Amino acid sequence: MSARDTSYAAVLARKNEIMKTSMGMDYAEFIHSPVAFDYERLMSATGYSMEDIIRIQAETKVGSTPLFELRNLTEAVRKFSAPGKGAAILVKDEAANASGSFKARRASISAYQAAVKGYKGIIAATSGNYGAAVASQAAQRGLKCIIIQEVFDSRGVCQPEIIEKSRACEAYGAEVLRLSVGPELFYMNLRTLEETGFFNASLYTPFGIRGVETLGWEVAHQVRARFGRDPDAVVITHAGGGNLTGTARGLQLAGCRDARIVACSVDLGGLHMASDHDFNRKSFTTGHTGFGVPFATWPDRVDVPRNAARSLRYMDEYQLVSQGEVFYVTELLARLEGLERGPAGNISLTAAVTLARQMDRDQIVVVQETEYTGAGKHHNSQLAFARENGVEVRRGDPQDNVPGKAIVIPERLEQVRGRVQDMDKLRRSYIKNAAKAYPVEKWSDDDYAFLAADIKKDLAWVKQAASGLD
């Protein structure tokens, strides 16, 4: 351990220096102001083309996952849809990647870059599938790996899903730092990067997001090859924004510009993300509103100087679903389609049921991920754990679901109804956060242009929204 001051304040004060050393990249050259930066130049600074990324990923068992048509689920939706409605539901089986989730795409380019640049190891702070992905990629590239996880509350109680992720990381040979509840995970990440000199495999670097572009690229090409046309909608589970950003960019790079990009999160409204008490009252550890909303409305709340994942830049629609609805659809995927997959990967599948019902029969909705399942990472584990922790579990109308208190599993598929969010409200919230970061009166034309692109609106809309702030 270094002799440097490791107090919370001292480590946070060294943030920029630690970031620069641990990524071999200086964000200063891309940043124009406290709000604006050259996003496309940052993304291309990785130096890798789509062809490079496809090749790098193929070396470590990432990509080229199957795209399946869910015929039985589609038929089940058509039974209660209006005449002529009920789009075909397709799913991209991302569980087929090494380590069992799309996160392998996100980890692969960071691991490659770390190896090429001569780093001895790689670090990520994550309690999700990303940890196993980084560990699996590190193992293949001959890198040491440290995964830093938020695991247990002050009683020492752990979520089964996170325990499974600790196990998976160790199975791939990583050192796993398991921590109690708290946002100090970021502090621990900085401290460990500084102590080891390892590469920072943050989820939010351009390497991470460029790695996900192949997912959108494959969806476009696979749908075209099979149906001779583009998908009409692509549904993407939304938390930090990387899954959505990378996939949408990949679709665009493949020339697929008309597909509606639909984000979906599990509604955990009312639960505090940094609360020791609320920690084990959640049955989802990611893909929920506790990340989805704050990251959409201010992406730069991350562990790197600027977030390469910018969801509002690409999002056309945002739906919320309840925990009970996702568990129901997860069970149905096994029963109707013979695919047993992890619940967190089925959040977007839950929204796809609502979308398919609204869309025409000859249209196509693509669910762009699945994740592996197993002990802990299973809806039965999560429900048993919720029940043990005093959360009510019952069948009924999912509208009665109360995060942390009651998980209501639908009685029928037609009760699964994603709740469409007000996109302009999210965008106004983003503008408000931008104004907090940098006063509106200081905004230049460049700032306005950046903000407009960052929320997929025109200049006039941004000016109107900014003038309406308190």
Place this chain on the structure above:
Amino acid sequence: MDKIKQGTWVEIEQVVLAPEERAPTLPEDTQKVPYILHVSGFLTAEAEIGRQVTIRTLIGRELSGALRLVNPSYTHSFGTTIPELLTIGTEAQA
């Protein structure tokens, strides 16, 4: 108390930040408890449970803390039966 042999796979505990050293602006319930680390590795010298020890992790780093568990294992499962799930497919097919 029994001595745990050098080289045994163990878990240690470290208090990373005492309550007063934690990040500002935490919810009250989180603020009043310490920030704790658990990590596993091979014990570098014979010791008893509860003692300050050093371990060598899977990647060869040496870390220190209080010896907490011997041969820590994963016992997570698929959980107890949730009867509410069992009828789901049948209903959709009916």
